[in-house]
Amino acid sequence: MLDFVTEHLPALQVVVPLIAAPVILLYQKEAFAWGWALLTTWTTFALSGLLVHEVFSQEFISYDLGGWAPPLGIEYRVDAANALVIAIVAGIAALVTTYARKSIQAEVQGRNQPFFYVLLLLCVSGLIGVAITGDAFNLFVFLEISSLSTYTMVALGGRRDRRAYTAAIRYLITGTIGATFYVIGVGLLYMVTGTLNMADLAVSIAGMDNNTTVQAAFAFIVIGLGLKVAIFPLHLWLPNAYTYAPSVVTIFLAATSTKVAVYALMRFLFTVFGIRFDFELDSLAFLFLPLAIMGMFIPSIVAAFQVDVKRLLAYSSVAQIGYMLLGISLATSASLTATSIHLFNHALMKAALFMALGAVMLRLKSTIIDDLAGIGKTMPWTTAGFALGGLSLIGVPLTVGFVSKWLLIQASFASQQPWLAGLIVVSSLIAVVYVWRVVEVAYFSPVPEGRVRQEAPLSMLIPMWVLVAANIYFGIDTDITIRLASLAAEALLGGAP
């Protein structure tokens, strides 16, 4: 049994949630659906733990799906870079499912509740698939699985606020354009090289720097994935989708989906095309870098003026993507380490923050900033969780946010661009403004008349505090995360997956 598991580990990682999802349709009871999803996501998480363990001991794992050898067959290839992303997705999925039940009961229409868990499992499977596959076309397939389920999950928010439907449609249109661009790019590459396997593509493209078809493919793929990543200014779908989706969906999406897209983008930029590709170096310096900087500032400033805390955090997510993009555009081993660790760290902080907001939504039926007055007294644990998550977002020492920021600043200095360090710190000061607006209202505004102390249920508090504790733990003991992130950077830069 154990041999079977280790042998087929990469396939199981995707297949377990994929097969588990339709089972819920056979018996559409909310309690069963939740329990089944819980079992599945925790199993997936355990499998991802094994995977990370394997990657530490060997450089990479190659798995031929169905026994067909690459480049003809589909290859699953796991190295530190995607093992990290898979661990994020599986871990967050497990915690989110644990957390989800009460919140979903309150926010999603009764008969739709089992479907939510189906969609969640499909989405988990799709996201892990995107991360694990070594085949460019297969990546498209998984991208669509995850995206389609995401659009539907966003629309589930329609019971609470009908604007969720518009948000979902908008997301659907943008997302589909992105996926189409991506697949056009892959098609162009196939035309030139005759292969879809990423490792094979990298070898074939190596000499074709000036081939205009390859350049066009590069443009299509980067823009297509850029829409999924929500690179500024391709982020317009994100704030509404995050704001109007059910709280649980927002938690899951904010922590995972853009992270997976960032990973896919890095995989193409550094492994498939490779930085010897001149056209790419120019676009990194003249396109990515300015967009990263604009992304660090403009959405942050917009966030500072939001009245809905959920929307505020959504804009903050766009800003955080700016940091990741900054690391990508510097294209050094140090800067990719910073981006990789920020994938992980940002997932921890945003998940914790959105979980706290979900608890607030459950109790107060609102996330408007003025309605949060005095929750420091009525919901002390939730508020404390939010405050610590917020400190991590700002980048205060002893939290994960500080580690990310330090590594990113260090990478800017090492790339001889100290002015970037200045921009990073200035933009994180804007984070102080928007986080502190919330903290101040929560702790130092009087409790409205007639509101009694009502803390969120333990089923929500425990996952929330696991994440809050992780924010602090991985901000102090960084041995594992930094090691994994620097291995990931090496894996991305060091040739084919």
Place this chain on the structure above:
Amino acid sequence: MIDAQTAFLAAFIIPAIGAVLIALTGKSPNLRETVTLITAIILFADILIVFHGYLAGDVSEIIVLEIIPSIPIAFEIEPLGMIFATLASGLWILNSIYSIGYMRGNNEENQTRFYVCFAIAIGSTVAIAFAANMFTLFVFYEVLTLSTYPLVAHKETEEARRGARVYFGILISTSIGFLLVAVVWTWIVSGTLDFELRGILSGKIDEPLLPLLLALYMFGIGKAALMPFHRWLPNAMVAPTPVSALLHAVAVVKAGVFTVLKVTVYIFGVDFLSTTGASQWLMWLAAFTILASSLIAMTKDNLKARLAYSTISQLSYITLGAALATSMGIIGGALHIVMHAFGKITLFMCAGAIYVAHHKTEISDMKGLGRVMPWTFGAFLVGALSIIGLPPLGGAWSKFALMIAAADTGQLVMMGVLMVSSVLNVAYLLPIVFRGFFQPLPEGGGATSLNDGKLHEAPLFCIIPPVLTAFGCLLLFIYADPIRIFIALMLE
């Protein structure tokens, strides 16, 4: 008797345990305050054991862990840090006694939060004092900012929230915006952040960039309240007076100037600074801060606001000492940390005692109060004289040392600045005392009838601590030399 190494480790654990116990005993005020006092006493005793062990040479570095590869969180003792830790933990005992009197006397709310945050703040001050490298210092510098924010916002009024916002905003922006960049820059060019005697930057950085790096450090250390980043300190005065007394006259602001001295001596190196002249601009800015804030202090009628501007001015004495870049300047600055701490905490405690007893905050309302509060005003006079720098009080020595340093480096203008500043100190501090003692009480003024011939002193808990610290100012005049000799070891 536990050995010194264990005591050194315990110095970081005791405040943490204290904070937890205070939080747990919050339901019973008597128990909670007992825990606070006992924690303070144990911490002080522990620091004394460490001091003893350090003199005997039995204490070695503690490395906790590495957050960023090859930059550990580590603690080590050097003379200045030893003095600072002793000072902060010792005054915490007196301040805790005072807090009990003050907080109860005013029926303040949320007292548990107050005592918990206080313990964390003192713990981080001790960690700052013993930090073995700039990274560790930076980490606890931020913890100190965070733990004192709830203390400033304590009253939860709109005014308190606004004050706390400015407080937090300036301290966090300067530290993340400038100090963090300076620290990473230092790390990149020199490959280490350890505090080393001759500095770690010499020969590793282009000299034209040196003043820029120094500026990032000096403005980044917002707690030193160098102009134009001084506004947080007057804003912090919305906090209850014990906070102003211990944190905004001793622990927080002294953590700032302590960092200034550490950076000057152990990151840049005194010789490197004086040969390159990179600190010239800082000297002028410090001089400007000294004079400008003294002048502002004269215009303030609110007693705590006046004391706050006085603190800004006095802190820049220490920055000036660092900027002179001679060993005498450093010693003068270091001495001034101690001397000013005793003087200023006395003044603040007296201001609080006046508030507890008569609910007066404006100086113009304090006519004749000295006659009914002789102990309070007596202690205030002693504290004020020490701040001014008159013998036989401790403040005289540190000013003297700074004067010598200015003369040694040929900066006669700076000597002039120090002298003018002393005159200004007289002008804004002594009228308070004179008004209290020599002007008659206003007829029928005040809510309580004060003219009944009896004394209306503050509660004993609020009087004993300032009287003791005033006495301390006197002792420091007599025992200044051992401290000077001990501090001088930091330069050898």
